Amino acid sequence: MKSVTVVDHPLVQHKLTIMRDKETSTAGFRRLLREISLLLGYEVTRNLELTTKTIETPLQTMEAPTLEGKKLVFASVLRAGNGLLEGLLDLVPAARVAHVGLYRDHDTLQAVEYFFKAPSDLGDRLVIVVDPMLATANSAIAAIDMLKGRGATNLRFLCLLAAPEGIERFTAAHPDVPVFTASIDERLNEKGYIVPGLGDAGDRMYGTK
Numbered sequence: 001m002k003s004v005t006v007v008d009h010p011l012v013q014h015k016l017t018i019m020r021d022k023e024t025s026t027a028g029f030r031r032l033l034r035e036i037s038l039l040l041g042y043e044v045t046r047n048l049e050l051t052t053k054t055i056e057t058p059l060q061t062m063e064a065p066t067l068e069g070k071k072l073v074f075a076s077v078l079r080a081g082n083g084l085l086e087g088l089l090d091l092v093p094a095a096r097v098a099h100v101g102l103y104r105d106h107d108t109l110q111a112v113e114y115f116f117k118a119p120s121d122l123g124d125r126l127v128i129v130v131d132p133m134l135a136t137a138n139s140a141i142a143a144i145d146m147l148k149g150r151g152a153t154n155l156r157f158l159c160l161l162a163a164p165e166g167i168e169r170f171t172a173a174h175p176d177v178p179v180f181t182a183s184i185d186e187r188l189n190e191k192g193y194i195v196p197g198l199g200d201a202g203d204r205m206y207g208t209k
């Protein structure tokens with residue numbers, strides 16, 4: 001069942017505006033991405049299952065809530081996914097990490113695989129796939145294909161910005177994977193960039209071009 005959540009928290013929207021501004025420095029962009037990923041991470045983990053365990057407080061025994069099941073996995077779509085990953089690991093330090101190496105062929109805009117490393121028991125874990133830009137959705141669809149091919153069945157996709165075209169393609173390909181984003185922008189341009197967008201997230205984050 002198709003599910004798209006726009007995280008409209010005022011702090012998320014405020015930080016996103018500064019990130020979109022082309023005058024924002026590389027250092028500022030990176031810091032904001034880390035901060036915003038904490039807030040997005042809060043939303044994407046909001047309905048994680050809880051169980052209880054018995055603990056001793058200094059005063060008495062209690063049944064206290066604790067996360068159920070195996071540690072979750074953050075799967076970063078390289079390289080821009082790493083910008084979201086760092087903040088998410090501050091939030092859930094015990095999470096496992098998968099890296100999915102995909103680059104976008106500039107002529108065909110298709111995703112090409114060059115690296116994959118993940119925990120072996122993906123089928124037992126919630127896998128949260130992170131990539132800041134859901135543009136054509138080619139990389140996101142390919143990343144989920146790769147993770148499902150290695151056993152993942154319970155997935156969520158977290159990005160910063162999405163294009164309507166990307167959401168359409170992604171949810172058609174993977175209707176079982178809920179999408180979380182800070183904004184759904186106007187459209188994709190002829191080069192596959194999200195507009196108004198924020199430019200190339202990897203370049204903005206790492207000061208490359």
Ligand code: URA
Nearest residue numbers: 133135193194200201
């Ligand atoms: N990737 C980016 O970094 N930016 C876009 O606008 C689209 C894809």
